[in-house]
Amino acid sequence: MEGSCKRSRSLVWNYFDLVSPSKVKCMICDKQLAFSSNTSSMLRHLRSTHPGVTEEYDNPAVSAHTGTSKQGRQEELDEALVDMVIKDLQPFSTVEDKGFKAFVNKLDPSYILPTRKALKAMVQAKYCAAKEKAMAEVKQATYVSLTSDMWTSINMDGYLGVTCHYVTAEAKLATVLLCVSQFPQTHTAAHITESMSGLMTDWGISGKIHCMVTDNAANLVATAQLLKVRHVPCFAHTLNLVVKKAIDQTPKLQVIRQKARKIVSLFRSSCNAKEKLSEMQQLMGRPVQKVVQEVDTRWNSTYDMLQRLYDQREAVGAALSNLNTEVVPLTSGEYDIISECLTLLLPLKHATAEMSAEKMVSASKMIPLYRMLQHTISEKSTKVTREESIQLGVHLKESLRSRFHTLESTRVLALATLLDPRFKTIGFGNPDRVREAERQLTLECASLMRSSPDTVHVTPQEPQPSTSALAPSLEAACPTDNLWQLLDLRVSEAQRVHSATADATVEVQRYLMDAYLGRQEDPLLYWKERITVYPSLYQLAIKYLCLPATSVPSERIFSKAGEVLCKKRSRLKPSTAEQIIFLNKND
Incomplete structure (x- = not known):
């Protein structure tokens, strides 16, 4: 607590870390000094060893007028350095390279490069913030689809990669890397299923997954079956x-x-x-x-x-x-x-x-x-x-x-084609398959209408009034023992199903009779503009159109992973590698 208070009062703490109640460490050269509730020894160290950073202490006018801006400049350059490491997949040791140090000094002599450890901590902090933001966005999605693949690094370590695909509230297709984590177990379907189940729970998507796209590897196909998720083979691999x-x-x-x-x-x-x-x-x-x-x-x-x-x-x-x-x-x-x-x-x-x-x-x-x-x-x-x-x-x-x-x-692909205003029924070759796809779409649309919050549900405690003139007298005579209650409820439910089916049929047929969209145009923009015209079909469109055709997104993760987990970075921990790849792909 005392160290944190000192940090808030003295700018010297921009260059030192409190490593114990009686020790501090210089963030520039890693030298440790004794600490006894004051910053005198720390300031002497900076003046003697790093004289370029003490101008704000030795010149009160500079400190009064520019101290805050200097601190802001330091933070701004730190952030740019972190972005460079992430985007260009540079090793943390870059900040220790003599040539890089000289280059930075020429650009801005007042900028103090963070140590390798400090840079790693900055990347970790950025990862935590980015992951929290990504999780919040994914949790807003109604439906998601996944791609997954396995990979072996140069060090012969197994890795599991999973990407998530969904349609945003702005009707944009979004892709988020969920993980590219080390997989030390044997690559059996049971082990992959266990790992993916935990991942799905962590990201809050267990009940939202529409489909999973993988290559034709037997263990990945079996994983989808064990997870009870529809599997779609990768089009590119096939x-x-x-x-x-x-x-x-x-x-x-x-x-x-x-x-x-x-x-x-x-x-x-x-x-x-x-x-x-x-x-x-x-x-x-x-x-x-x-x-x-x-x-x-x-x-x-x-x-x-x-x-x-x-x-x-x-x-x-x-x-x-x-x-x-x-x-x-x-x-x-x-x-x-x-x-x-x-x-x-x-x-x-x-x-x-x-x-x-x-x-x-x-x-x-x-x-x-x-x-x-x-x-x-x-x-x-x-x-x-x-x-x-x-x-x-x-x-x-x-x-x-x-x-x-x-x-x-294949039902999911047929409905995706039918719900794409660029193709609709003309995308099919078999008329029987078109009719079946229309039937399935109508049924799913009707089901969505029945489950809508706006739908009035009839409960056994509140049966619908009978249309018969005799019904009121019978109900009045036997209010606690309605002989016809079960039949009345079934009639009411049948009417509700009939009504939803009729409404769904109208909505589907209106959509199919609507003009086709140009092949180069965005089908999601089409649905966004017609959300009030086809409200139920819009929900189905974002469900089926978020499905990727290939597992290439997962493969591209491993292309990046190969650049990170290279010979020059053989000591990099898998968890740190995952943080870098996560930030690189989700930027």
């Missing part, structure tokens, strides 16, 4: 499986792919080959570009590898002919096959990129986008001439149908 299978089923394309990998490996591992390629590109007036390495887990990297080789085919061929290597170049016929196959694969690449965008309504696109992919690939298949390209087109269509043919019968 599309990746579609393309990889189609390529694997096209033998000649596989041979070309293997040859391409060897060519790329040469130019990325040999300095001589790399320089020769650059030389050839300049001589031919081509852009100086590096070849692209394929990543086994991402099919679009295969596309990028083949596309770059095709674009630089003359320079690549010339460079290989001038190198002493056993790597076999691609032939002109093979490049023709690559060109036609790239034409077939391009729509799938566009679809992957579009569906992986964050802060955009996406789940409602899955059904219409699948239909457009079928149509586009069928159309492009008629224009290719090479046998290998024709085979690839057939395999792509078969694989698409095999993986996505159940989309229209």
Whole structure:
């Protein structure tokens, strides 16, 4: 208590921490001094060791007129430093680097850099405030959807990442990182379920979760089942499986792919080959570009590898002919096959990129986008001439149908499509599925109307008056033993259900007859402007349109985590890493 009082009276406490009743520590150099209820020794230390910070004590005029502003300036720069560490994922040790210290001193000699420990404490304080704010915002959401994924760090530590998606009161799609926490247990569904249950309770979303989107990993699918949450497979991962299978089923394309990998490996591992390629590109007036390495887990990297080789085919061929290597170049016929196959694969690449965008309504696109992919690939298949390209087109269509043919019968996706004013019924391909989706939407809308606070509920204590002229005399004769009470209640409930169903039917049909929204426009803005026109459908729209189409948000968390948990920061605690990533992603 005494230390805190001293802090409020003396600006010396801006540079010292009370570590015990008789000890203080300098925040600039970490030196500890004896403390006996006065600041004299602390001020002497500052004057002798850090003379640049004592101007406000040694010059009363400066202290009187600028002391407060200096303190405010110190806090302002501290906050900017914390933001830099978070946004650029810089290590706390940055403040100890000689070059950084000299740079800061040149910019503002009066600014005292915090110690590494002080900076870490500032980040922790910012994390606590940001998490509290995020929790308050998430608790305001009526419905949320989750994405989840598992990851292993460079230190072979397991991590669980979870993101939350919801529609705000301003009808904006919001994404919040809930956690990217160390997961020391085995990655079984039971352990993941236990961890996620605690997380859901902490964030107050246990009864609000509409769906969970993950890849096709069996443990994550089982986790959704154990949590009794609807599971939706990641569209991007499924599309990746579609393309990889189609390529694997096209033998000649596989041979070309293997040859391409060897060519790329040469130019990325040999300095001589790399320089020769650059030389050839300049001589031919081509852009100086590096070849692209394929990543086994991402099919679009295969596309990028083949596309770059095709674009630089003359320079690549010339460079290989001038190198002493056993790597076999691609032939002109093979490049023709690559060109036609790239034409077939391009729509799938566009679809992957579009569906992986964050802060955009996406789940409602899955059904219409699948239909457009079928149509586009069928159309492009008629224009290719090479046998290998024709085979690839057939395999792509078969694989698409095999993986996505159940989309229209998936209730959450069908209702999301129907509630997206850009698509409605025209987004479907099967008329029976359209009728079923309309029926389900009407039933859910009617259920919402019946459960509305404005609805009058009939209770056994207050039965509705009978319409029969004889009823009053019967009730008067037997007020405590109404023979017809059960039937009267059932009739009343049936009337209420009928009324709600009729009202829901009217609201749904009015919406479906309304004009379509442009494909590039925001469906959430549409619903915000019509909240009074379609009040029940608005509630269902924010429920179904907050669902992301992919689990990419969780994967992007781990891309950031890889930058934080690197060799330079091998001593960083998992809890501190989580704080930094939380602030970085939720900024």
